[in-house]
Amino acid sequence: MNVLPKKNHAINFFTESVLDQKVINFWVQKFNPTWSTHEMLGSIVKKRSTAKDMVTLTIRCNKRMNFGLPGQHHPVIVEIAARRLERTYSLNRIDEQHVELTLKKVPQGAVSTWLCNVAEVGDVVEFGQPYGEMLCVTHPEKDVILLAAGSGITPMYSMIYDLAKTGQLAHYRLKLMYWVKRSNDLAFHEFFQNTAKQYPQFSYHAFCTQDDDQTASRLNESHVNDCGDLHDTAVFACGPSGFVNSACELFHAARLFKSEAFTLSPLEISDTGTVTITLTKSQKMLEVPRGISLLDALEQANEKPVAGCRMGICNKCSCHKVSGVTQNILNQNQNAEPGSSLRICINSAKSDLVLDL
Known part of the structure; x- marks a missing residue:
């Protein structure tokens, strides 16, 4: 009579512990720290x-x-x-x-x-899982301009490295323009120089805006003029949000424009005071400051909303805005539409809000 309960208890123990992924990972990582059932x-x-x-x-x-x-x-x-x-x-x-x-x-x-x-x-x-749409390989345009500032060079390097490694770079007319403060800030400089020597249709231009012996200017209209006709050109830009916003305005004539901002360099926001945010799922009402991202405001209020990149790309922090007015920190666009999706990492509150969090 007691055999069956004991057997079931053993099966339950095996199912709930030995087959639990976290338990398995704990033990296998004793042998190799990178072994995992799913990570x-x-x-x-x-x-x-x-x-x-x-x-x-x-x-x-x-x-x-x-x-x-x-x-x-x-x-x-x-x-x-x-x-x-x-x-x-x-x-x-x-x-x-x-x-x-x-x-x-x-x-x-x-x-x-x-x-x-x-x-x-x-x-x-x-x-985590990869994401992003700033990709040379998925677009038919072979005339490509890459604009990078600071560590925004890393996705550009990845694309150029792969194109050169596979030999596909020979089929592109690709121009890389790279801005840093000083020459010792240049990353992959030797690689880009050597690649330009190997592939005549690849050109590399570095601008050091704060070196004493150079007078390089920040991204402006003259750089656009140097690129010629843009109607059949794809332009990709990556850097601080101010740089990306300028690139978007200057290269508006491009056939394709894709950009990613890796840091929030907000335009001047003069909002002061506080607003009330109502969270429908947790049934909380919070008083938070204006003029900062909703993500930062909620974290300051000891909330822990889901977040990822914190720069408006991955959409992990997106939530449903029931009502209220918000302002995009990057471009200052306001959104009063109820029932819209809201990325809380790049939006601030302009009025009292109701969020489905």
């Missing part, structure tokens, strides 16, 4: 300096890795002081198992500081 993990095998305050990590990925297309981004998750933190970076795949992650140390940036200063060979990072 995309990688182990740092090399670390080198790329430019001033920039580091390139070579990472060996496990078999679960979903390698994105050149130019796409991956969420990168690390554990710092028992907290899982996620940021978004471009990866460059160099062979069947390895990727390069190049990043710039951001002041007060927890993840970038850890990866640049603390991470060592052997440390493990986790990746």
Whole structure:
């Protein structure tokens, strides 16, 4: 009479613990820290300096890795002081198992500081699914202009590296324009120079805006004029939001324009005071400041909304706005439409809001 309950108890224990993915991962990672039933993990095998305050990590990925297309981004998750933190970076795949992650140390940036200063060979990072539509390979245009500022060069490097590696670069008329403050900020400079020598239809132009011996200017109309007719040209831009906004205005005549801003450099917002946000799912009412992103405002109120890239690309933070007026931090466009989707990382409150959070 007691055999069956004991047998069921054993089966339940086996099902609930041994077959639990977290339990399995815990034990298999005792043998190899990158083994996993479902997680995309990688182990740092090399670390080198790329430019001033920039580091390139070579990472060996496990078999679960979903390698994105050149130019796409991956969420990168690390554990710092028992907290899982996620940021978004471009990866460059160099062979069947390895990727390069190049990043710039951001002041007060927890993840970038850890990866640049603390991470060592052997440390493990986790990746999320790739995303992003700024891709040469998916568009038919063969006349391409790439505009990069600062660490916005990383997706451009990934695309050029892959095109050169596969020989496809010979079929493109591709122009790279790259802005940094000083010459020691230039990343992949030698690679771009050598590639330009090998492929005559690839041109590389670097602009150092704060070097004493140069008078290079920021992106302006003269750079557009140097590019000639844009009607059959695809233009991709990546950098701080101010740079991307300027590129969008200047290259409006391009046949195709795609851009990604990797940091929020908001236009001047004079809003002061507070608004009330009502969260329908948690049934909370919060008083938050105007003029900052809703994501930051909610986190300051000790809420923990889902977020990813924090720059308006991945859409992880998107939620349903029931009512109220919001303002896009990047371009200052206002949205009073009820029932719309809202990315809380790049929008601030202009009025009281009701959010489906």
